[in-house]
Amino acid sequence: ARCRELGVPVIHVHFLVHPGAPGFTLNAPLFEGLLDESAMVRGTWGARAVDGLEPQPGDHxxxxxxxxxxxxxxxxxxxxxxxxxxxxxxxxxxNMSIEHTARTGADKGYVMVIPEDGCSTMNADWHRASIDYAMQNVALVTKVDEVIGALA
Structure with a gap:
């Protein structure tokens, strides 16, 4: 909400596949699980934005x-x-989407800011490993309140 107030673009990134996942490469266990569970299928409950985090007019x-x-x-x-x-x-x-995106963004020359309390994963150990090790090398790791304060 604060980004929108300040005119900072908000970009939602949604992981979506079509029913049956045509064109989706099954080259990693994570991807095989997605197909096995029929997860993230466009138009289904599992692919909907979390309540309260839906794209707003003007968002990308x-x-x-x-x-x-x-x-x-x-x-x-x-x-x-x-x-x-x-x-x-x-x-x-x-430890997956956030980390992969941060690593690639850093490689591309972007400044990556990761408010750790604005991210989550399957368990605390995976989250901490990503935040405490990998992210320290590719991003500015901070907190949501610090980011909001810096935007003011």
Whole structure:
């Protein structure tokens, strides 16, 4: 909400597949599980945005079918159109989606800001491993309140 108030673009990245996941490569156990469970299928409950976090008018929506929000998506096109080189990244799967996106963003020359209390994953150990080790090398790890304060 604070980003919207200040005119900072809000970009939602949704992991979506079509029913049966045509064109979805099953080259990793995580991806096999998605197919086995019929998860993240466009138009189903499992692919809906979390209540209260739905895209609002003016927000951007980027769709992906890989762990990183960069791979095969329009993310970089949106960022260039908005003239942005700093990303505040929050969301699910700290040790997968958040980490992969942060690593690639850093490689591409973007400043990656990760408010650790705005991210989650399957368990505290995976979250801490990602935040305390991997992210320290590719991003500014901080807290949501610090980010909001810095935006003011």
């Amino acid at each position: 929506v980027v769709e992906k079918m890989r762990m990183s929000a960069w791979e095969g998506t329009s993310l970089e096109t949106v960022l260039k159109a908005e003239g942005r080189d700093i990303l505040i990244e929050t969301g699910a799967w700290t």
